[in-house]
Amino acid sequence: MGLTLTHFVVLGAVLFCIGLYGALTKRNAVAILMSIEIMLNAVNITLIAFSFFNHVKPYANLLTGQIFAIFIITVAAAEAALALAMIIAIYRKRQTVDVGEIDMLKW
Amino acid sequence: MDLASLIFWIIAVVLVAAALVVVGQRNIVHSALALVVVFAMASGIFLLLNAEFIAIVQILIYAGAVTILILFALMLTRIAGQRVTNPNARPLAMAVALVVSTLVGLGIIFAATVSQFAQSAPAAQLLQGTVCSLPSNNVIAIGQLLYSPSCYSYVLPFEIATVVLLVAIVGAIVISREEE
Numbered sequence: 001m002g003l004t005l006t007h008f009v010v011l012g013a014v015l016f017c018i019g020l021y022g023a024l025t026k027r028n029a030v031a032i033l034m035s036i037e038i039m040l041n042a043v044n045i046t047l048i049a050f051s052f053f054n055h056v057k058p059y060a061n062l063l064t065g066q067i068f069a070i071f072i073i074t075v076a077a078a079e080a081a082l083a084l085a086m087i088i089a090i091y092r093k094r095q096t097v098d099v100g101e102i103d104m105l106k107w
Numbered sequence: 108m109d110l111a112s113l114i115f116w117i118i119a120v121v122l123v124a125a126a127l128v129v130v131g132q133r134n135i136v137h138s139a140l141a142l143v144v145v146f147a148m149a150s151g152i153f154l155l156l157n158a159e160f161i162a163i164v165q166i167l168i169y170a171g172a173v174t175i176l177i178l179f180a181l182m183l184t185r186i187a188g189q190r191v192t193n194p195n196a197r198p199l200a201m202a203v204a205l206v207v208s209t210l211v212g213l214g215i216i217f218a219a220t221v222s223q224f225a226q227s228a229p230a231a232q233l234l235q236g237t238v239c240s241l242p243s244n245n246v247i248a249i250g251q252l253l254y255s256p257s258c259y260s261y262v263l264p265f266e267i268a269t270v271v272l273l274v275a276i277v278g279a280i281v282i283s284r285e286e287e
Contacts, residue, residue, distance in 0.1 A: 002108065002109050002111070003111055003112055003115055003155075005219075006219060006220055007115060007119075008152070008156070009215070009219040009220075010216055010219065010220070011119050011123075011152070012215075013212050013215035013216050013219065014123055014212060015122065015123065015126055016211070016212065016215065017208040017209065017211060017212035018123065018126040018129075018130055018208075020204075020207070020208040020211060021130055021208040022129065022130030024196075024203075024204035024207065024208065025130070025196045025200065025201045025204045026193065026195065026196070027194045027196055028135055028193050028194065030135060030139075030177060030181055030184065031130075031135055031138060031193050033177065034138060034139065034142050034177060035129070037142065037169070037173065038126050038129060038130075038142070038145060041146065041149045041169070044149070044153075044161075044165075045149060045152050045153075048152075048153055048156045048158045048161060049156055051156070052157055052158070061241050061248075062238070062241070062252065062259070063241075063245075063248060063249060063252060066158050066160070066161055066245075066249060067249070067253065067261050069161050070161065070164070070249070070253070071264065071268055073164060073165070073168055073169075074268045074271065075268070076173075077168055077172065077173065077272070077275075078271055078272055078275030079275075080173050080176055080177070081176065081275050081279045082275050082278055082279050084176055084179075084180040084279075085278070085279035085280075085282040085283035086282055086283075087180055087184060088180060088183050088184060088283045089282050091183070091184040095186070096186070097184045097186075098194075100196075
């Protein structure tokens with residue numbers, strides 16, 4: 001296979017940047033959440049690539065990167081459910097999902 | 108160019124293009140639909156890396172559950188008469204965000220390719236406990252690594268993750284409940 005670890009790490013880095021850019025520029029709270037999901041996916045790609053290209057003997061077949069990816073998926077699902085519940089609760093109170101207008105925690 | 112590289116480049120181009128659509132679209136429902144493509148293509152990358160179980164989980168949880176959840180949230184938070192449902196920040200803030208994310212990306216790529224840390228270090232013998240031999244079947248191996256009570260496994264983190272999920276479920280219900 002002509003593919004190396006660098007291919008996957010660079011792909012993950014590019015994807016992470018796109019997600020970071022979206023999370024920093026979007027004003028809709030749901031769009032920010034979608035950008036964060038893209039960033040989590042980029043990290044998962046990187047971790048699974050590390051797991052695949054790991055040939056150091058006692059660790060190579062322990063699939064540590066894949067186990068980490070499973071935990072990240074778990075936490076991401078919990079985070080998505082909680083964040084969307086919060087967005088819906090805020091929408092009920094304020095009739096907006098614009099993060100520029102949600103400033104209840106600002107002093 | 109061999110087949111794996113060809114598949115990788117096709118998937119990578121579609122993945123990055125779909126991610127750009129997600130952050131670039133003015134209509135947020137289109138963004139959510141492009142997100143499905145991002146998740147499906149990431150699943151293809153996982154298949155390419157011999158992670159069959161995570162590829163299936165990715166399709167089930169991300170492309171299935173999380174996207175439906177996001178679409179439901181979009182449906183419940185719709186503001187009538189709004190044309191641009193996915194607005195951007197001010198141009199200055201966008202320029203700053205572009206610079207910041209580009210710098211972060213270049214930093215990661217630098218660390219992964221040319222820096223001296225990219226060279227592999229010898230592994231220390233840190234494993235403790237009995238390490239059982241794992242089967243070559245990816246699903247069975249992950250099952251053994253997650254649940255096995257006697258071999259080297261992640262059983263305690265797994266249990267903690269279940270508690271996290273339970274708290275998230277209860278919290279989501281409590282937060283989004285209509286108050287009397």
